[in-house]
Amino acid sequence: MFKRILLVILLVCPLITMAQDYTESWEGHFSYINIIDVTASETKIYAASENAVFSYDIQSQEISTLSTIQGLSGELISTVHYSDNFKALVIGYENGLIEIFLEDDTNVLHVVDIVDKPTIPPTNKRINHINEYEGVLYISTNYGISVYNLSRLEFGDTYFIGDSGVQTIITQTTVSNGYIWASGLNATGIKRAELSNTDLIDYNQWTKISLGNYTSVQAVSDNVYATNTNREIFRIENNSNLNRLKQFPSDVLDVKSANNELVITTANLVYLYDDAFRIIAQVGANDSFNTSYTSAISTIDHFYIGSNSLGVLQSPIGNASVFEDIYPNGPLLNIPFSVQAGNNNAWVTYGDYTVSYNPAPVKRYGISHLKSDVWNNIPTDSVLGATNLNAISVNPNKISQVYISSFNEGILEVESDVAVKLFNETNSGLETVDVPGSKSVRASASTFDNNGLLWSLSSLVLSPLKSYDLQSNQWKSYSFEGLYSDPINDELGFSDIAIDNAGIAWMGAYFNGLIGYDYKSGTSQIKSLNEESQNMPDKTVTALALDNRNQLWIGTPRGLRVLYNTSSFFTDPNVEVSEIIVLDNGIASELLSQEYITSIEVDGSNNKWIGTIGSGIFYFSSDGQETIYHFTKDNSPLPSNNITDISIDNSNGKVFIGTESGLLAFNSGSSGTKDNYSDAYVYPNPVRPTFNITDDLVKIKGLTDNVNIKITDIEGNLVAEAQANVNSRYGGANLEIDGGTAFWNGKNLANNVVRSGVYLIMLSDTDTFETKVLKLMIIR
Known part of the structure; x- marks a missing residue:
């Protein structure tokens, strides 16, 4: 019956849309270890990470994921609630979006009424808590309380219950003793109103029980409990008086009512109380699980505790020394900065630096490695102290050997998923920045050439280009003195590097645009293009790629350019790059004009994958004249239109796409070419x-x-x-x-x-x- 009603509502209600399932062509590689909230059905635990959800079947121990691949939005999740009556998971978001996952038919509904409400400022639309009573959801937000009818899939009234009816932050609601109770910040305190009152949109119908800032209000049997920002918990007696019961040693992060019991979570303790506030059990920190708690739920037998780095921790009630971590296999974080794929492997780093090549604040993150469809995460304490890990280069002659640039400590060598060496100024040709007293070695772009040499670039030194021969252990430095003389003021950093077969290193720079360095000519020629007269749209180059015809594709913050004749770069005194002109409805226009380009990759057909900030990812024909695909949040499972990196695994045709909100792979079906037909x-x-x-x-x-x-x-x-x-x-x-x-x-x-x-x-x-x-x- 519910499904029939649902279909009718979808036909007449334009503010509800059905999500598309992308499992046929896409893979989601999201991280599920930082848990925002947990909830439970009779058989499953649901845990929400930043922008994806996983479920854990208590009996079968099966784990299933729910992400943008299955139709979620990819926005930042703020809370989750499971409705036993409707077999639906309700997900609330920071931006006011609500999504409803119908467990029986695996559909996801988008409810955008709050997002689209013009009278509510965007900062006030956050969904803080979802409380269900008799088929109605009472949704606590940063503006008040919205009422949503789950059976009819439509909003009812909105209660603005701040003083004089202003918008105010409501943290939770609960229903008990014929009243609806609300807790709030901004001195809203605790308020109640008779649930039977048909005029609750009138703020005068709400009675203030207590002043102050309250983070929760929850009913257990006939008792109502509330916590405030002073870490105190109260029982509301006679529907009007607050009786202080306890002050917790640290901030109360989450309060839930489950099985007629009260579950209270702090960063390192989870408490379980009965309805009379008698302690039943508590779970403290465990030395074997170095993490902080974020939220918790209890079943008859177990605690299920959300953590910020180990997914969900399961612990038997009454045996607080036993823990089991539960989460889907995935990478460390949902903020991939650099991705390198090939030979059925993929590597991901999260270090980054600012647009102007500033490493602050320091990023102390580990590394993720996908092999045989399983992620192995190398934690922060296992990378020899290297921070701001960014560019990745895999040795083509030994794919278990990987070199990862650190924008502070040099270059990290990883062998079979173990960090074995950190190259810096003491044991390599790398140099610290040209600042007295500084020990920072700011390595960024790197690549291997066809001869197995590792090439790298470092910022704020006069000889930023280095080559490293792995066989002889010899380093060479290449001075840019012919281009500039002040490494501190004349160049901040380098985004990308490509080595062609003629012995030219092509580099993207912040001030100097496109740089070419002919290291085989015997004269060490160096030249740059960064002026408007050379048809460069910007002095900064953000991405480079040599295609199969040795044409150089150049990405900038303001568009795309191509250097078609790379062989004449040093001999032609008037060399310039070219834009690509396409016909758009019969009108000539520049391809990707004014687009901020972050990554360019060339596939086996010489077609181009190009990532942008704000416009998603494009897939063009080899000459750029045909747009084969244009993927955005609106027509694909991309969680963000801001692309951080792209890498193609030519062995299986998967295109790995890093976004600011997670990593995905598109199964393009193509593959790299072979030297012969022995494996055809x-x-x-x-x-x-x-x-x-x-x-x-x-x-x-x-x-x-x-x-x-x-x-x-x-x-x-x-x-x-x-x-x-x-x-x-x-x-x-x-x-x-x-x-x-x-x-x-x-x-x-x-x-x-x-x-x-x-x-x-x-x-x-x-x-x-x-x-x-x-x-x-x-x-x-």
Whole structure:
């Protein structure tokens, strides 16, 4: 019955929208260890992290996640409530959004009435607490109390109960003894009103019981308890008098009523009281679990305690020495700064620095490593003291060896997930900043070249460019004296680096724009482009990428540029970069004009993934003339339109996208090319009648850069043909090539789906003339 009512409401109510599920093409890699709030149903515990939720089945111990992939907004969560009557999880957000997850059919509803309310300032829309009574939600916010009918999925009245009816912060509500009680800040104190009163929108109908600032009010059986900002707890007696019971040793962070018991959480203690405020049990800190508590709920047998770094801690009631940490596998944090993916691995750091390359405040975070779909998190105390960890470079000859830049201490070497060495001014060619008495080694961008040399950049030194030969353990320094002479005032830092096959290091700088350094010429030529006369839209370069044609793509805070002829950079006295001009409804315009670009990545088809601040992520054709995808919060599971980094794993086609609110991966289906056809294969094989060949497509993997593909029937009749860089993916052909993978929709030259039979897939490389034949069985 509830679902039928729900469908009618959705048709007539424009302020409720149904979320889209993105599980088919996207993966969420969210962190679930910093718990904001916990709630419980009869069978499950629900725990909310910053912008995602997980559930824990008490009997089966199964963990399930709920994030933007399943339709959540990705906004910052402030509270959660589970409705047993409606089998629904209600999620409240910092911005006033409410989402309802219907457990029976796994749908997520967005309720945006509060978000869209123009008369409430954005800072006042926070959802502080959700209390349910007889199918009605009493929603405590920073402006007052809103009433929401769960059966009808619509808002009723709003109570502004501050003095003289002004908006005020309400922290909690509860219902007891025929009254609705409210606790509030801004000297709102404790107020009550008769629940049967039909005029509760009139603030005069609310009686003030106590002055002051109260953080909670909760009913247990017939008793009502309240806590204030002085860490005190009171019992309200005779519906009007406050009886002080106790002062806690630290701030009260969370108060809940469960199973006719009162659960009170502080940073290092959880208390359980019966309805008469007699202590039943308490749980203190555990030396083996170094964390702080944030919230808690109790069942008949256990405490479930939200923590700020270990997910949910389960502890038996009556045995406070036993703990079990519960959370989904995921990275350390939801603030990825740098991502590096490849060979079915992904590395993530969280260190960062400001836009103007200031490392303060110092970021003491660890590292996350995804391997075989499992995250291993290297904690802060295991990175040899390195802070502000940022750029990541994986040794292409030994993928277990990773070098991570620290924008304070140099470069950290990690071997098999263990930090083994910290390169600084004492044991390498790295230098401290050119400031007397400073010991800061501000390493940022880094990369490996095709010869296995590690290249890195450091800020505020005259020789910022370094190369490190891992085999000989030799460092080389490259001076920028030909470009500038004052490393403190002439250049703040470097965003990115790319090394081409001609021996040129390309670098993005804060003041000097695009820098090219020819380290193989014998004359150490250095040159920069940063002027408007050179068609640079900004002096700052934020991202660089060399594509498969050796063209350099350049991102800036004010748009995109391309250096098409990199070979003439030092010889052409009038060299300049070019914008990309596209037709938009027949009108010529500049691609990504004025967009703040943060990351550029090139895939196996030479197409470009470009991340921005404010506009999400774009996927362009190789020349930028076609927008294949444009993902934002509105049409994808991105939790934010601010992209911090992008990295492509060419072994499986996953595009890892770091945002300011979490990490995701998009399954593009493409892959990197191979040197030969030794590993080429086709799948599925055989193609059975249950396989939707026209939509799900046959994939041919393990292709080379210059592949030509002919598909024939067993009698030799040509069915389909494609060639690399000619029949690229998304072009509309029946057979298309995307890097090392080809996609066939099962149609022949007449555009009809082929019949059952054996088909020959003939691969030939137009450069090396290598060939291979694959057989494919189709059953229709």
